[in-house]
Amino acid sequence: MATSSTRPGRVVDAHARPAAAVLAAVVGGPGGLTRVEAASRRQVHGPNEIPDGAGRAVWHVFAQQFVSPLIAVLVCAAGLSLWLGERTDAIFIGAVLLLNAVIGTTQEYRAEQGAQALRRMVTTTADVVRDGDVVELDARELVPGDVVLLSSGMKVPADLRLLDVQGLRVDESPLTGESLPVDKDAGAPVSVTAPLGDRPTMVFAGTFVGSGRARGVVTATGGGTELGALAGRLRQPSMAEPPLLARMRRFTVVVGVAVGTVAVAMGVIELAQGAAWHEVVLVGVALAVSAVPEGLPVALTVALAVAVRRMARRAVIVRRLVAIESLGSCTVIATDKTGTLTVNELTVTHVAVPGHAPWDVSGVGAEPTGAVLVPVGGDGPALAGAERLALAGVLCNEATLASTDDGWMHRGDAVDVALLVLGHKLGITRPAAAEALPQVSAIPFEPVHRYAASLHLVDDRTACVVVKGAAERVLAMCATMAGPDGDVPLDRAWADATVARLATGGERVLALAAGTVPWRDGQDLDHGDLTGLTLVGMVGMSDPLRSDSSAAVAACRRAGIAVVMVTGDHPATALATARRLGLAERPDDVVTGARLARAGDDAAVERLVAGATVFARVEPAQKYTVVAALTRMGHVVAVTGDGANDTPALHHAHVGVAMGRSGTDVAREAAEIVVTDDRFGAISAGVEEGRIAYANVRKVVQLLVSTGAAELVLVLSALVIGLPLPLLAVQLLWLNLVTNGIQDVALAFEPGEGDEMSRTPRPPGEPVFDRTMVERVLLSAAVMGGVSLALYRALLAAGWTVEDARNSIVLLMVLFENVHVFNSRSERRSVFARGPHRNLLLVGGTVAAQLLHVAAMHLPFTQEALDLRPVSFSSWVALLALALTLLLAVEAHKAWLRRRRVTGGVRPPRGSRP
Numbered sequence: 009m010a011t012s013s014t015r016p017g018r019v020v021d022a023h024a025r026p027a028a029a030v031l032a033a034v035v036g037g038p039g040g041l042t043r044v045e046a047a048s049r050r051q052v053h054g055p056n057e058i059p060d061g062a063g064r065a066v067w068h069v070f071a072q073q074f075v076s077p078l079i080a081v082l083v084c085a086a087g088l089s090l091w092l093g094e095r096t097d098a099i100f101i102g103a104v105l106l107l108n109a110v111i112g113t114t115q116e117y118r119a120e121q122g123a124q125a126l127r128r129m130v131t132t133t134a135d136v137v138r139d140g141d142v143v144e145l146d147a148r149e150l151v152p153g154d155v156v157l158l159s160s161g162m163k164v165p166a167d168l169r170l171l172d173v174q175g176l177r178v179d180e181s182p183l184t185g186e187s188l189p190v191d192k193d194a195g196a197p198v199s200v201t202a203p204l205g206d207r208p209t210m211v212f213a214g215t216f217v218g219s220g221r222a223r224g225v226v227t228a229t230g231g232g233t234e235l236g237a238l239a240g241r242l243r244q245p246s247m248a249e250p251p252l253l254a255r256m257r258r259f260t261v262v263v264g265v266a267v268g269t270v271a272v273a274m275g276v277i278e279l280a281q282g283a284a285w286h287e288v289v290l291v292g293v294a295l296a297v298s299a300v301p302e303g304l305p306v307a308l309t310v311a312l313a314v315a316v317r318r319m320a321r322r323a324v325i326v327r328r329l330v331a332i333e334s335l336g337s338c339t340v341i342a343t344d345k346t347g348t349l350t351v352n353e354l355t356v357t358h359v360a361v362p363g364h365a366p367w368d369v370s371g372v373g374a375e376p377t378g379a380v381l382v383p384v385g386g387d388g389p390a391l392a393g394a395e396r397l398a399l400a401g402v403l404c405n406e407a408t409l410a411s412t413d414d415g416w417m418h419r420g421d422a423v424d425v426a427l428l429v430l431g432h433k434l435g436i437t438r439p440a441a442a443e444a445l446p447q448v449s450a451i452p453f454e455p456v457h458r459y460a461a462s463l464h465l466v467d468d469r470t471a472c473v474v475v476k477g478a479a480e481r482v483l484a485m486c487a488t489m490a491g492p493d494g495d496v497p498l499d500r501a502w503a504d505a506t507v508a509r510l511a512t513g514g515e516r517v518l519a520l521a522a523g524t525v526p527w528r529d530g531q532d533l534d535h536g537d538l539t540g541l542t543l544v545g546m547v548g549m550s551d552p553l554r555s556d557s558s559a560a561v562a563a564c565r566r567a568g569i570a571v572v573m574v575t576g577d578h579p580a581t582a583l584a585t586a587r588r589l590g591l592a593e594r595p596d597d598v599v600t601g602a603r604l605a606r607a608g609d610d611a612a613v614e615r616l617v618a619g620a621t622v623f624a625r626v627e628p629a630q631k632y633t634v635v636a637a638l639t640r641m642g643h644v645v646a647v648t649g650d651g652a653n654d655t656p657a658l659h660h661a662h663v664g665v666a667m668g669r670s671g672t673d674v675a676r677e678a679a680e681i682v683v684t685d686d687r688f689g690a691i692s693a694g695v696e697e698g699r700i701a702y703a704n705v706r707k708v709v710q711l712l713v714s715t716g717a718a719e720l721v722l723v724l725s726a727l728v729i730g731l732p733l734p735l736l737a738v739q740l741l742w743l744n745l746v747t748n749g750i751q752d753v754a755l756a757f758e759p760g761e762g763d764e765m766s767r768t769p770r771p772p773g774e775p776v777f778d779r780t781m782v783e784r785v786l787l788s789a790a791v792m793g794g795v796s797l798a799l800y801r802a803l804l805a806a807g808w809t810v811e812d813a814r815n816s817i818v819l820l821m822v823l824f825e826n827v828h829v830f831n832s833r834s835e836r837r838s839v840f841a842r843g844p845h846r847n848l849l850l851v852g853g854t855v856a857a858q859l860l861h862v863a864a865m866h867l868p869f870t871q872e873a874l875d876l877r878p879v880s881f882s883s884w885v886a887l888l889a890l891a892l893t894l895l896l897a898v899e900a901h902k903a904w905l906r907r908r909r910v911t912g913g914v915r916p917p918r919g920s921r922p
Contacts, residue, residue: 022169022227023207024200030169036153036225038171040137049151056150056166056229134165154226160406161419162217167233168224170194170209175220175452175460177421180205181346182214182651183234183628184576188354188516188551189218189422191455203601203627204234204653205576208455214652219406219421219453235652256308259709259776263301270720274727301712301744308705311756315701322693323685325668331680333705334663336698337644339769341564341691342635342657344649345575345585347667349561349688350551352650354422356430357515358548360506361393362489362499369433372552374409374418374425376432389492396490397545398434400520401427402441404462404474406452409438421453423518426549427476445472449533457481463525463533471527475520475538479507479546482519489543498543506546514584515548553588556689561589563692568768570643574623574631576601576653582624591621601626604633613637632656644772648683648691650675665691692765699767700760708752709776711832714788715748715825721793722817726800732810734800739818742864742874747822747857751829754853758833759846780835784901788831791897792824795890815865815877816887822861823891826854831898836905839895 022030031037041049132147137155147165150156156168158176170176170192177189184205196208204212211217211224213233230236278288312329319326326332346352353373358366359380371378380394407420409428418425428438445464448471453460459477466472475482483503488495503519510517521541561571573591575582579598586592599620607613617637626634631647635657638645647657650667658664658678666679667686676682683690719740726734735743777785796817803813829850833842844851864870865878879887 019227021200023198023210027169027171027194031225034153034225034227039140040155041153042139046151053151053229055148057148132163132165150226150229152226152229156224156226158217158222160217160219164211164213164215166213166226167228168211169227170222170224173222175454176222177218177220178211179216179218181352183212183653186577193455255776301716307708307752307756310753311701311704311708314757315697319694319697323683323690324694325682325684328680331663332698333702335646335694336702337769338569338646340570340638340643341646342572342574344654345573345577345582347650348648349557350553352551354426354549355552356426356547357550357552358510359394359397360546361390362543362545364390366510366548374429375416376429379433393490395434397520398431398436399441400474400522400544402431402436402438403445403464404460404476405438451533461533461538469527470524472522472524473537474522476518479517479519482521485538485541486521486543487540495542510548514581515550517546517548519546520544554687556687558589560689560692563765567765572621574626574634576626577624579624582622586622598622598624600624601630604630614641628653628656632660635661642772696764699764704756704758707832708755710781710784711752711755711829714785714828717785717789718792721789722796725797734814734817736875739874743821747861748825750853750857751825754850755829755832757847757849761834787897787901788828791894795893796820811875819879820887820890823888824894826858827891827894829854836902838899838902
């Protein structure tokens, strides 16, 4: 079979070829294929289905938990301990590694399974000509060359070159982002380079027939369709690394190098002092255990898992944990328009009764809630005129709208559905109107005519004709217009001004007219009957904004996040929507896909992207081009969308956010986050939760690294001045993973501080260890390490045994941890400004950590394993007093930071509160 593409069975230029030439290219005919030939081709091309992107297996998620330099250091430490016969240490380290892997696997796999459950398994059938007969087949049976029949309400099962059409209008928003139905014409001339949205001779898999009928030949199936090409891009690895992974990778590399350097240096010192190899290795293990924040992987996973649950309560489902922080760190949100910012349901937003300015209509979408908002002082005759207008829209209509147990259900062309909804808002329903004025003839909508008409029986001698269509076509049929006291001559100036006013707002304008004609049995409505009509009014239709879109966009911009619209819609429609959102004002703010295509190199594309807030009439691949340019420019990019056309950008962004209710399966598969209620406002809520999650990660890192650094200071200082090892490796593990581990997990549950959305995003290249973090760690390590060393040295000088001195030092470090976890609740706010009631789990975790250590000092098994002994109450109180010195030191540092910030020593981020 001849094709002009490497994709299976795909004719890439089918839209530009005559229908006969396409039939020849696919070796088909208007009478369809035989069953034998279809079966043969199916062996070649396979089933007409897009391969699902399989979720990760449990074992793969589990294995991923060990891909970290921190984990590698611990694995080495466990191996060395086992080699030296220190089985207790080795078992303890191994148990920690296993616990971390199990927790991480559980959280990530649950998120993955929750997203998989959102997939909708829909079986599509198609009416196909086989052996000259029309048969209904599973759409998976289609092959190139099949002839398919389409009618209103059908889902297009494959890419088809149209052979003939009858008033065909198709909803292509899942593929192109075009919010309005597209008129199709099998004989229209089309350029080879025409974008998907400008190919009236084609219909594409995954789109929907709004009205009309058609016959077409399959030019591509499965992975060869335009939808399949988008899905195929999902199998390519994303170019954007999540910011959290990048930061933690740099952090772990620094820690690993530091640990290795210190261990080697101390090994050299120990050997120079005559120590045995066995002792040198034990010291190295102790240093590694003290320096590595072993609890970080668990705490990090828990912090993100907490955010997953919080986001789920705000209608946001997270598929991949690191996506939470990516959303919180984003500097640009590139959002689709149709279905994301708007409801993707055509709605009558204005009605214009002759002689009056347009009136607003409340309510959006296909649910008939709302009303025509008549201005104060509006008269009864004018309202009656609106009812007459609505009646005309209900009569000349082929759609259905009905209330069911599952809500309002509709079927048919989007324009017709919108007119039925308007009728309901004014108390006029199609069944009642059809009973009063039964339809006896009709002229269906044809793109070439740009109007539709219907004939309705009034009585035995009279019929009324109703016309709806493009304003310029309907106005040419009218001689009069409706007035409060009867019909009056048509005021063309009013009509033209009304059309211009509505069109300027980006609305689609539809005019409606009516008239009476003599009736005789068997009479058919003819185009010649459509003269001398009366204009009953006009309606303005648009895809309205979601109720919270404007507020959510404004909230993101206040948070320092730029919002850009990337859509396949017409530039004028996109600009009108952007104006309502406050994203753009001038046509110069809009960049079209054609301009992107002409840009040439990356530098030219980046110049275009830098100067625009709206990208319109863009191809799916060009959405990715915009995202890639923003990424190269140093932004952390979040992409939102619901259609298959959004998938390349969703997949390759730092974080993809798909709409869960109206979104396509392929879009949800490409995204890391799914918004279940389709509100853009949920995205801004997700940003806030992402920022809280990263702030909690920083708090946990600060807590763990501070205590680890303090242990390192203590161990190194003791060895340098010739004291025995102040803490054994197993004691260090106990401190880092058990007592501190309970608290850092509780710290991950810390609620937000309330000003997250008033701060600007952190610079993408900013490390976890910024200046504030470094200062806090150094100060805390100096206090904890210095006080512990002084106490250890004093106890030994007082004649205490090494074991007893170590026992007190371990308890002192636990108390330091208890104090420092409250210091870590905020980087700048005083511990006394954060009431403990805001995180009762942290209070409970701190008490539990202390009680656990007290129990370990008294239980025989832990006494032996950890070399611990009970202490007197007076000793406990004295050690607590020493631990409180850390609270005083950190409070002083916080006060200094607040003063430095106010006086200008540190300039606050743009947009943040002082």
